[in-house]
Amino acid sequence: MEDLMTKIIKKISTPLISLIFLLNMSSTGMADTTVSAEVSFIFNTLLFLICGFLVFFMAAGFAMLESGMVTSKSVSVICAKNIGLLSISGIMFWMVGYNLAYGIPEGGYIGKFIPWSDSSAVDTGYSDGSDWYFQMVFCATTVSIVSGAMAERIKLWPFFLFAAILSGIIYPIVMGWQWGGGWLASIGFFDFAGSTLVHSTGGAAALAGAIIIGPRLGRFTKSGSPAPIKPFAASSIPLVTLGVFVLWLGWFGFNGGSQLAMGTADDAIAVSTIFINTFLAGAGGVIGAAIITRLHFGKTDVIQMLNGCIGGLVAVTAEPLAPSPLAAILIGTVGGLIVVYGTKLLLSLKIDDVVGAIPAHLFAGIWGTLIVPATNSDAVFSTQLIGVLSVNIFVFIVAYIVFSIMKVTVGLRLSKEGETRGTDVTETGVIAYAIRD
Numbered sequence: 001m002e003d004l005m006t007k008i009i010k011k012i013s014t015p016l017i018s019l020i021f022l023l024n025m026s027s028t029g030m031a032d033t034t035v036s037a038e039v040s041f042i043f044n045t046l047l048f049l050i051c052g053f054l055v056f057f058m059a060a061g062f063a064m065l066e067s068g069m070v071t072s073k074s075v076s077v078i079c080a081k082n083i084g085l086l087s088i089s090g091i092m093f094w095m096v097g098y099n100l101a102y103g104i105p106e107g108g109y110i111g112k113f114i115p116w117s118d119s120s121a122v123d124t125g126y127s128d129g130s131d132w133y134f135q136m137v138f139c140a141t142t143v144s145i146v147s148g149a150m151a152e153r154i155k156l157w158p159f160f161l162f163a164a165i166l167s168g169i170i171y172p173i174v175m176g177w178q179w180g181g182g183w184l185a186s187i188g189f190f191d192f193a194g195s196t197l198v199h200s201t202g203g204a205a206a207l208a209g210a211i212i213i214g215p216r217l218g219r220f221t222k223s224g225s226p227a228p229i230k231p232f233a234a235s236s237i238p239l240v241t242l243g244v245f246v247l248w249l250g251w252f253g254f255n256g257g258s259q260l261a262m263g264t265a266d267d268a269i270a271v272s273t274i275f276i277n278t279f280l281a282g283a284g285g286v287i288g289a290a291i292i293t294r295l296h297f298g299k300t301d302v303i304q305m306l307n308g309c310i311g312g313l314v315a316v317t318a319e320p321l322a323p324s325p326l327a328a329i330l331i332g333t334v335g336g337l338i339v340v341y342g343t344k345l346l347l348s349l350k351i352d353d354v355v356g357a358i359p360a361h362l363f364a365g366i367w368g369t370l371i372v373p374a375t376n377s378d379a380v381f382s383t384q385l386i387g388v389l390s391v392n393i394f395v396f397i398v399a400y401i402v403f404s405i406m407k408v409t410v411g412l413r414l415s416k417e418g419e420t421r422g423t424d425v426t427e428t429g430v431i432a433y434a435i436r437d
Contacts (some may be wrong), residue, residue: 004246009036018186033386040263041287042121047271048130054253056139059086059144064146065243067432069303070356074152074219075235075432081147081156085163089140092168097139100133100169101176108184111176114311125261134257137176137200138198141254142171145202151421152217156427158412159306162402166205170398174201174391188377189387195318195368196391201254203362204392206353212414215352217419221409235433237302244306252311255320274320281320281332282387285312288336296340301357304343308336310360315368331371335364 033041061063063082067075096113103111119378120127133176143163150159177184191197193316213319219232255278261267293301312332316323323331342359371386373379406412413419418426425431 017062025388034164036189037122038223041124041126043262044126044260045130047257047259048126048134051227051253051257052130052134052137054250055257056133056250056263058137058141058247058250059083061243061246062141062144062147063237063243064246065306066151066355068239068241069148069234069333070151070234071088071422073424075424076199076428076430077423078147078151078196079432080428081159083201083344084156085143085147086140088163089143089167090136090159092134092164093139093172096168099134099173100172100383102137104176104180104182106181107183109177109183110173111180123265135179137198138194138254139167139171139175142198142205144203145199145361146206146209147354149357150213151171151354152367153413154209154213154421155412155414156244156423158410159405161406161410162205163210164397165402166279166399170205170395171198171201174395177391178387183386184390186378187386188250188378188383190372190384191369191387192320193255193317194313195316196388199263199314199317199361200365200388201395202356203360203365204395205353206357207362208396210351210353210358212400212403212407214317215350216354217416219352220350228307234303240306242311243392248309249278249315251278251282251317259321270321276325277316277320277323277328280328281312281316281327281335282309283312283318284329284332285309285315285336285339288312288333289340292337292340299342304336304340307339307343307360309357311335311339311364314324314364315371316366317377318366319379322372327375331368334371335367338363338367362392392420399431 011344024252057080065081066078066082070078087218096115098116098229099114099390100111103114105111116132118128120129134296145165146162147159175197176182178189179185216232231346243416256271256274259267259271259274267316285308286305289304289311290300293299293304304375312335315335316328320328339356339359342363346358351358366388370381370384372384373381403412414423
Protein backbone atom coordinates (compact mmCIF):
# COMPACT_ATOMS: atom_id res chain seq x y z
CA MET A 1 0.00 0.00 0.00
CA GLU A 2 2.86 2.36 0.86
CA ASP A 3 4.56 1.73 -2.48
CA LEU A 4 1.31 2.50 -4.31
CA MET A 5 0.88 5.81 -2.48
CA THR A 6 4.50 6.72 -3.22
CA LYS A 7 3.94 6.12 -6.93
CA ILE A 8 0.78 8.22 -6.94
CA ILE A 9 2.52 11.12 -5.18
CA LYS A 10 5.39 10.98 -7.67
CA LYS A 11 2.97 10.97 -10.61
CA ILE A 12 1.17 14.05 -9.29
CA SER A 13 4.15 16.00 -8.00
CA THR A 14 6.53 15.66 -10.95
CA PRO A 15 4.62 17.84 -13.44
CA LEU A 16 3.80 20.37 -10.72
CA ILE A 17 7.45 20.66 -9.71
CA SER A 18 8.44 21.07 -13.36
CA LEU A 19 5.91 23.84 -13.83
CA ILE A 20 7.01 25.65 -10.66
CA PHE A 21 10.66 25.33 -11.72
CA LEU A 22 9.88 26.73 -15.17
CA LEU A 23 8.03 29.73 -13.74
CA ASN A 24 10.76 30.34 -11.17
CA MET A 25 13.47 30.33 -13.83
CA SER A 26 11.50 32.88 -15.82
CA SER A 27 11.07 35.19 -12.85
CA THR A 28 14.69 34.98 -11.64
CA GLY A 29 16.40 35.38 -14.98
CA MET A 30 17.64 31.77 -15.17
CA ALA A 31 15.78 31.45 -18.46
CA ASP A 32 14.17 33.76 -21.00
CA THR A 33 11.97 36.44 -19.47
CA THR A 34 8.95 35.05 -21.33
CA VAL A 35 7.63 31.52 -21.45
CA SER A 36 7.64 29.50 -24.64
CA ALA A 37 4.84 29.79 -27.17
CA GLU A 38 3.57 26.37 -26.17
CA VAL A 39 3.44 27.19 -22.45
CA SER A 40 1.68 30.48 -23.25
CA PHE A 41 -0.77 28.53 -25.42
CA ILE A 42 -1.54 26.24 -22.48
CA PHE A 43 -2.08 29.07 -19.98
CA ASN A 44 -4.24 31.08 -22.40
CA THR A 45 -6.34 28.02 -23.15
CA LEU A 46 -6.76 27.30 -19.45
CA LEU A 47 -7.93 30.87 -18.88
CA PHE A 48 -10.63 30.45 -21.52
CA LEU A 49 -11.76 27.11 -20.14
CA ILE A 50 -11.75 28.02 -16.45
CA CYS A 51 -13.43 31.38 -17.00
CA GLY A 52 -15.83 29.66 -19.38
CA PHE A 53 -16.80 27.29 -16.56
CA LEU A 54 -17.66 30.31 -14.42
CA VAL A 55 -19.74 31.91 -17.16
CA PHE A 56 -21.49 28.58 -17.74
CA PHE A 57 -22.42 28.55 -14.05
CA MET A 58 -24.18 31.88 -14.62
CA ALA A 59 -26.90 29.83 -16.30
CA ALA A 60 -27.71 28.46 -12.84
CA GLY A 61 -27.72 32.01 -11.49
CA PHE A 62 -30.21 33.19 -14.10
CA ALA A 63 -32.41 30.16 -13.46
CA MET A 64 -32.46 30.80 -9.71
CA LEU A 65 -32.97 34.55 -10.03
CA GLU A 66 -35.85 34.16 -12.45
CA SER A 67 -37.42 31.27 -10.54
CA GLY A 68 -37.42 33.37 -7.39
CA MET A 69 -38.78 36.50 -9.06
CA VAL A 70 -41.81 34.95 -10.78
CA THR A 71 -44.94 33.90 -8.91
CA SER A 72 -45.17 30.39 -7.51
CA LYS A 73 -47.31 29.15 -10.41
CA SER A 74 -44.62 29.79 -13.04
CA VAL A 75 -41.41 28.34 -11.58
CA SER A 76 -41.17 25.03 -13.47
CA VAL A 77 -41.44 26.77 -16.83
CA ILE A 78 -38.57 29.10 -15.88
CA CYS A 79 -36.42 26.05 -15.16
CA ALA A 80 -37.40 24.49 -18.49
CA LYS A 81 -36.67 27.75 -20.34
CA ASN A 82 -33.21 28.14 -18.84
CA ILE A 83 -31.92 24.65 -19.47
CA GLY A 84 -33.58 24.68 -22.88
CA LEU A 85 -32.14 28.03 -24.00
CA LEU A 86 -28.64 26.99 -22.92
CA SER A 87 -28.86 23.84 -25.01
CA ILE A 88 -30.38 25.61 -28.01
CA SER A 89 -27.83 28.42 -27.84
CA GLY A 90 -24.91 25.99 -27.78
CA ILE A 91 -26.15 24.00 -30.75
CA MET A 92 -27.00 27.09 -32.80
CA PHE A 93 -23.67 28.73 -31.99
CA TRP A 94 -21.87 25.59 -33.15
CA MET A 95 -23.94 25.24 -36.33
CA VAL A 96 -23.79 28.84 -37.58
CA GLY A 97 -23.17 31.44 -34.88
CA TYR A 98 -19.43 31.16 -34.27
CA ASN A 99 -18.36 31.49 -37.87
CA LEU A 100 -21.10 34.01 -38.60
CA ALA A 101 -19.30 36.17 -36.05
CA TYR A 102 -15.69 35.32 -36.87
CA GLY A 103 -16.14 34.70 -40.57
CA ILE A 104 -16.84 38.38 -41.12
CA PRO A 105 -14.53 40.32 -43.50
CA GLU A 106 -12.35 42.96 -41.85
CA GLY A 107 -14.51 46.04 -41.36
CA GLY A 108 -17.55 44.12 -42.63
CA TYR A 109 -21.07 43.49 -41.41
CA ILE A 110 -21.83 39.77 -41.62
CA GLY A 111 -19.88 36.52 -41.79
CA LYS A 112 -20.47 33.11 -43.37
CA PHE A 113 -22.97 30.43 -42.41
CA ILE A 114 -20.62 27.47 -41.98
CA PRO A 115 -20.23 25.02 -39.05
CA TRP A 116 -17.43 25.46 -36.55
CA SER A 117 -14.26 23.46 -37.13
CA ASP A 118 -11.08 23.07 -35.10
CA SER A 119 -7.85 24.32 -36.69
CA SER A 120 -5.88 24.91 -33.50
CA ALA A 121 -2.20 25.82 -33.77
CA VAL A 122 0.30 26.98 -31.18
CA ASP A 123 0.96 30.24 -33.00
CA THR A 124 -2.70 31.31 -32.60
CA GLY A 125 -2.15 31.62 -28.84
CA TYR A 126 -4.97 29.35 -27.63
CA SER A 127 -6.98 26.35 -28.78
CA ASP A 128 -9.92 26.96 -31.07
CA GLY A 129 -12.07 24.74 -28.88
CA SER A 130 -11.46 26.85 -25.78
CA ASP A 131 -12.38 30.01 -27.70
CA TRP A 132 -15.55 28.40 -29.06
CA TYR A 133 -16.58 27.31 -25.57
CA PHE A 134 -15.88 30.72 -24.03
CA GLN A 135 -17.76 32.60 -26.74
CA MET A 136 -20.65 30.12 -26.65
CA VAL A 137 -21.43 30.77 -22.99
CA PHE A 138 -21.46 34.52 -23.74
CA CYS A 139 -24.05 33.82 -26.41
CA ALA A 140 -26.18 31.81 -23.98
CA THR A 141 -25.96 34.63 -21.45
CA THR A 142 -27.43 37.02 -24.01
CA VAL A 143 -30.43 34.75 -24.54
CA SER A 144 -30.93 34.30 -20.78
CA ILE A 145 -31.60 38.01 -20.41
CA VAL A 146 -34.73 37.75 -22.57
CA SER A 147 -36.20 34.86 -20.62
CA GLY A 148 -37.07 36.65 -17.40
CA ALA A 149 -38.44 39.85 -18.91
CA MET A 150 -41.22 37.99 -20.75
CA ALA A 151 -41.93 35.45 -18.04
CA GLU A 152 -45.40 34.24 -16.97
CA ARG A 153 -47.20 34.94 -20.24
CA ILE A 154 -45.06 33.68 -23.14
CA LYS A 155 -45.48 30.16 -24.45
CA LEU A 156 -42.50 27.86 -24.00
CA TRP A 157 -41.86 26.69 -27.57
CA PRO A 158 -42.19 30.09 -29.25
CA PHE A 159 -39.60 31.29 -26.74
CA PHE A 160 -37.33 28.41 -27.75
CA LEU A 161 -37.76 29.43 -31.40
CA PHE A 162 -36.71 32.99 -30.61
CA ALA A 163 -33.77 31.67 -28.58
CA ALA A 164 -32.57 29.83 -31.69
CA ILE A 165 -32.85 32.97 -33.84
CA LEU A 166 -31.15 35.21 -31.28
CA SER A 167 -28.26 32.82 -30.60
CA GLY A 168 -27.78 31.64 -34.17
CA ILE A 169 -28.22 34.87 -36.12
CA ILE A 170 -28.89 38.14 -34.26
CA TYR A 171 -26.23 37.95 -31.54
CA PRO A 172 -23.47 36.54 -33.80
CA ILE A 173 -23.96 39.38 -36.29
CA VAL A 174 -23.59 41.99 -33.55
CA MET A 175 -20.69 40.10 -31.97
CA GLY A 176 -18.88 40.03 -35.30
CA TRP A 177 -19.13 43.78 -35.69
CA GLN A 178 -16.68 44.16 -32.81
CA TRP A 179 -15.04 40.92 -31.68
CA GLY A 180 -14.93 39.45 -35.17
CA GLY A 181 -13.08 42.46 -36.58
CA GLY A 182 -16.13 44.01 -38.22
CA TRP A 183 -17.04 47.63 -38.80
CA LEU A 184 -17.31 48.68 -35.14
CA ALA A 185 -13.81 47.38 -34.44
CA SER A 186 -12.51 49.27 -37.45
CA ILE A 187 -13.82 52.62 -36.18
CA GLY A 188 -12.33 52.15 -32.70
CA PHE A 189 -15.34 51.09 -30.63
CA PHE A 190 -14.52 49.75 -27.15
CA ASP A 191 -16.52 47.07 -25.38
CA PHE A 192 -14.12 44.91 -23.39
CA ALA A 193 -16.48 42.14 -22.26
CA GLY A 194 -19.88 43.07 -23.64
CA SER A 195 -21.83 45.79 -21.82
CA THR A 196 -23.38 46.52 -25.20
CA LEU A 197 -22.59 43.46 -27.31
CA VAL A 198 -24.00 41.00 -24.75
CA HIS A 199 -26.07 42.83 -22.15
CA SER A 200 -27.63 45.61 -24.19
CA THR A 201 -28.25 43.12 -26.97
CA GLY A 202 -30.19 40.87 -24.61
CA GLY A 203 -31.90 43.87 -23.03
CA ALA A 204 -32.96 45.38 -26.38
CA ALA A 205 -34.43 42.05 -27.48
CA ALA A 206 -36.20 41.75 -24.12
CA LEU A 207 -37.66 45.26 -24.50
CA ALA A 208 -39.02 44.42 -27.96
CA GLY A 209 -40.55 41.21 -26.65
CA ALA A 210 -42.09 42.84 -23.58
CA ILE A 211 -43.73 45.52 -25.74
CA ILE A 212 -45.10 43.03 -28.27
CA ILE A 213 -46.46 40.55 -25.74
CA GLY A 214 -47.83 43.14 -23.31
CA PRO A 215 -48.04 43.05 -19.51
CA ARG A 216 -49.34 40.19 -17.39
CA LEU A 217 -53.07 40.12 -16.72
CA GLY A 218 -53.96 42.57 -13.97
CA ARG A 219 -50.45 43.97 -13.71
CA PHE A 220 -51.50 47.60 -14.19
CA THR A 221 -54.53 49.61 -13.22
CA LYS A 222 -56.27 51.88 -15.71
CA SER A 223 -54.16 54.77 -14.50
CA GLY A 224 -51.00 52.85 -15.33
CA SER A 225 -49.87 52.15 -11.76
CA PRO A 226 -48.85 48.60 -10.84
CA ALA A 227 -51.63 46.51 -9.36
CA PRO A 228 -51.42 45.59 -5.66
CA ILE A 229 -48.36 43.43 -5.19
CA LYS A 230 -49.97 40.29 -3.73
CA PRO A 231 -50.90 38.55 -7.02
CA PHE A 232 -47.38 39.17 -8.32
CA ALA A 233 -45.32 38.43 -5.21
CA ALA A 234 -41.93 36.84 -5.91
CA SER A 235 -41.96 33.14 -5.14
CA SER A 236 -38.65 33.13 -3.22
CA ILE A 237 -36.45 36.09 -2.30
CA PRO A 238 -33.76 33.76 -0.90
CA LEU A 239 -33.60 32.03 -4.30
CA VAL A 240 -33.25 35.39 -6.05
CA THR A 241 -30.45 36.31 -3.66
CA LEU A 242 -28.62 33.04 -4.26
CA GLY A 243 -29.02 33.54 -8.00
CA VAL A 244 -27.41 36.98 -7.81
CA PHE A 245 -24.48 35.61 -5.81
CA VAL A 246 -23.97 32.93 -8.47
CA LEU A 247 -24.11 35.55 -11.21
CA TRP A 248 -21.62 37.73 -9.33
CA LEU A 249 -19.24 34.78 -9.09
CA GLY A 250 -19.67 34.01 -12.78
CA TRP A 251 -18.93 37.62 -13.67
CA PHE A 252 -15.28 37.15 -12.67
CA GLY A 253 -15.04 34.65 -15.50
CA PHE A 254 -17.06 36.90 -17.79
CA ASN A 255 -14.78 39.91 -17.37
CA GLY A 256 -11.53 38.22 -16.37
CA GLY A 257 -11.59 35.77 -19.24
CA SER A 258 -12.08 38.62 -21.67
CA GLN A 259 -8.45 39.58 -21.13
CA LEU A 260 -8.02 36.65 -23.57
CA ALA A 261 -4.50 35.85 -22.33
CA MET A 262 -2.68 34.54 -19.27
CA GLY A 263 0.71 33.76 -20.77
CA THR A 264 2.62 36.67 -19.24
CA ALA A 265 2.96 38.37 -15.87
CA ASP A 266 1.29 41.48 -17.30
CA ASP A 267 -1.73 39.41 -18.29
CA ALA A 268 -1.94 37.86 -14.83
CA ILE A 269 -1.82 41.32 -13.24
CA ALA A 270 -4.49 42.56 -15.64
CA VAL A 271 -6.84 39.69 -14.80
CA SER A 272 -6.32 40.39 -11.09
CA THR A 273 -7.17 44.06 -11.61
CA ILE A 274 -10.28 43.10 -13.57
CA PHE A 275 -11.40 40.86 -10.71
CA ILE A 276 -11.02 43.71 -8.22
CA ASN A 277 -12.91 46.23 -10.36
CA THR A 278 -15.63 43.70 -11.16
CA PHE A 279 -16.24 43.06 -7.48
CA LEU A 280 -16.17 46.75 -6.53
CA ALA A 281 -18.60 47.74 -9.30
CA GLY A 282 -21.09 45.11 -8.18
CA ALA A 283 -20.73 46.28 -4.59
CA GLY A 284 -21.24 49.89 -5.69
CA GLY A 285 -24.44 48.90 -7.45
CA VAL A 286 -25.77 47.24 -4.32
CA ILE A 287 -25.02 50.19 -2.05
CA GLY A 288 -26.27 52.74 -4.58
CA ALA A 289 -29.62 50.96 -4.90
CA ALA A 290 -29.88 50.51 -1.11
CA ILE A 291 -29.29 54.18 -0.39
CA ILE A 292 -31.54 55.59 -3.10
CA THR A 293 -34.50 53.31 -2.30
CA ARG A 294 -34.22 54.24 1.37
CA LEU A 295 -34.05 57.97 0.62
CA HIS A 296 -36.56 58.04 -2.22
CA PHE A 297 -39.13 55.42 -1.16
CA GLY A 298 -38.63 55.27 2.61
CA LYS A 299 -37.73 51.57 2.66
CA THR A 300 -34.65 49.65 1.59
CA ASP A 301 -35.74 47.49 -1.36
CA VAL A 302 -33.86 44.19 -1.35
CA ILE A 303 -34.93 43.34 -4.92
CA GLN A 304 -33.52 46.64 -6.16
CA MET A 305 -30.33 45.97 -4.20
CA LEU A 306 -29.98 42.60 -5.94
CA ASN A 307 -30.71 44.03 -9.37
CA GLY A 308 -28.47 46.98 -8.51
CA CYS A 309 -25.61 44.52 -8.14
CA ILE A 310 -26.27 43.24 -11.64
CA GLY A 311 -26.56 46.80 -12.98
CA GLY A 312 -23.19 47.66 -11.46
CA LEU A 313 -21.58 44.56 -12.92
CA VAL A 314 -23.07 45.24 -16.36
CA ALA A 315 -21.85 48.84 -16.25
CA VAL A 316 -18.20 47.98 -15.60
CA THR A 317 -18.16 45.15 -18.15
CA ALA A 318 -17.42 47.53 -21.06
CA GLU A 319 -14.09 48.48 -19.44
CA PRO A 320 -13.14 46.58 -16.27
CA LEU A 321 -9.36 47.00 -16.62
CA ALA A 322 -8.69 50.74 -16.99
CA PRO A 323 -10.70 52.24 -14.09
CA SER A 324 -9.18 52.86 -10.69
CA PRO A 325 -10.92 51.04 -7.83
CA LEU A 326 -12.75 54.25 -6.87
CA ALA A 327 -13.86 54.79 -10.47
CA ALA A 328 -15.15 51.21 -10.61
CA ILE A 329 -17.22 51.82 -7.47
CA LEU A 330 -18.67 55.02 -8.94
CA ILE A 331 -19.46 53.36 -12.28
CA GLY A 332 -21.20 50.52 -10.48
CA THR A 333 -23.07 52.87 -8.16
CA VAL A 334 -24.51 54.78 -11.08
CA GLY A 335 -25.45 51.44 -12.63
CA GLY A 336 -27.42 50.63 -9.48
CA LEU A 337 -29.19 53.98 -9.57
CA ILE A 338 -30.06 53.45 -13.23
CA VAL A 339 -31.69 50.15 -12.32
CA VAL A 340 -33.91 51.80 -9.70
CA TYR A 341 -35.05 54.67 -11.88
CA GLY A 342 -35.15 52.52 -15.01
CA THR A 343 -37.59 50.21 -13.27
CA LYS A 344 -39.73 53.20 -12.33
CA LEU A 345 -39.67 54.39 -15.95
CA LEU A 346 -40.85 51.03 -17.29
CA LEU A 347 -43.71 50.95 -14.81
CA SER A 348 -44.81 54.42 -15.92
CA LEU A 349 -44.82 53.17 -19.52
CA LYS A 350 -46.82 50.03 -18.58
CA ILE A 351 -43.98 47.77 -19.73
CA ASP A 352 -43.98 44.63 -17.61
CA ASP A 353 -40.45 43.32 -17.03
CA VAL A 354 -40.85 40.57 -14.46
CA VAL A 355 -37.22 40.34 -13.31
CA GLY A 356 -35.94 43.83 -14.10
CA ALA A 357 -33.75 42.63 -16.96
CA ILE A 358 -34.23 45.70 -19.13
CA PRO A 359 -32.98 48.29 -16.62
CA ALA A 360 -30.16 46.04 -15.38
CA HIS A 361 -28.87 44.95 -18.77
CA LEU A 362 -30.02 47.43 -21.43
CA PHE A 363 -29.95 50.71 -19.51
CA ALA A 364 -26.91 49.92 -17.36
CA GLY A 365 -25.14 48.49 -20.42
CA ILE A 366 -25.63 51.75 -22.29
CA TRP A 367 -24.24 53.72 -19.34
CA GLY A 368 -21.23 51.45 -18.97
CA THR A 369 -20.33 51.68 -22.64
CA LEU A 370 -20.69 55.45 -22.87
CA ILE A 371 -18.56 56.08 -19.77
CA VAL A 372 -15.55 54.13 -21.11
CA PRO A 373 -13.73 57.27 -22.37
CA ALA A 374 -13.65 58.60 -18.80
CA THR A 375 -11.16 55.89 -17.83
CA ASN A 376 -9.73 54.75 -21.17
CA SER A 377 -8.07 57.60 -23.08
CA ASP A 378 -8.05 55.59 -26.31
CA ALA A 379 -11.85 55.55 -26.43
CA VAL A 380 -13.86 58.37 -28.03
CA PHE A 381 -17.36 59.25 -26.84
CA SER A 382 -18.79 59.78 -30.33
CA THR A 383 -17.57 56.34 -31.41
CA GLN A 384 -18.99 54.76 -28.27
CA LEU A 385 -22.33 56.45 -28.98
CA ILE A 386 -22.33 55.14 -32.55
CA GLY A 387 -21.73 51.63 -31.27
CA VAL A 388 -24.45 51.83 -28.63
CA LEU A 389 -27.03 53.23 -31.05
CA SER A 390 -26.23 50.86 -33.91
CA VAL A 391 -26.30 47.70 -31.80
CA ASN A 392 -29.41 48.55 -29.81
CA ILE A 393 -31.43 49.90 -32.73
CA PHE A 394 -30.50 46.92 -34.93
CA VAL A 395 -31.33 44.35 -32.26
CA PHE A 396 -34.55 46.05 -31.17
CA ILE A 397 -35.88 46.37 -34.74
CA VAL A 398 -34.98 42.81 -35.76
CA ALA A 399 -36.34 41.34 -32.52
CA TYR A 400 -39.51 43.42 -32.83
CA ILE A 401 -40.06 42.12 -36.37
CA VAL A 402 -39.39 38.51 -35.34
CA PHE A 403 -41.72 38.69 -32.33
CA SER A 404 -44.42 40.37 -34.44
CA ILE A 405 -44.25 37.61 -37.06
CA MET A 406 -44.33 34.94 -34.38
CA LYS A 407 -47.32 36.62 -32.73
CA VAL A 408 -49.47 36.30 -35.86
CA THR A 409 -48.19 32.87 -36.88
CA VAL A 410 -47.20 30.44 -34.13
CA GLY A 411 -48.53 32.69 -31.37
CA LEU A 412 -46.62 34.08 -28.41
CA ARG A 413 -48.96 34.48 -25.50
CA LEU A 414 -50.88 32.05 -23.35
CA SER A 415 -54.65 32.27 -23.29
CA LYS A 416 -56.23 34.23 -20.45
CA GLU A 417 -57.33 30.97 -18.85
CA GLY A 418 -53.85 29.50 -19.18
CA GLU A 419 -52.18 32.57 -17.74
CA THR A 420 -54.59 32.61 -14.82
CA ARG A 421 -53.94 28.95 -14.02
CA GLY A 422 -50.20 29.46 -14.41
CA THR A 423 -47.56 28.50 -16.94
CA ASP A 424 -46.50 25.49 -14.89
CA VAL A 425 -49.92 23.94 -15.43
CA THR A 426 -50.35 24.87 -19.08
CA GLU A 427 -46.80 24.50 -20.43
CA THR A 428 -45.06 21.72 -18.48
CA GLY A 429 -47.67 20.08 -16.28
CA VAL A 430 -45.08 20.05 -13.50
CA ILE A 431 -46.04 22.07 -10.42
CA ALA A 432 -43.06 23.52 -8.60
CA TYR A 433 -44.86 24.56 -5.43
CA ALA A 434 -48.17 23.47 -3.96
CA ILE A 435 -50.44 26.51 -4.12
CA ARG A 436 -52.81 26.98 -1.19
CA ASP A 437 -55.93 29.05 -1.57
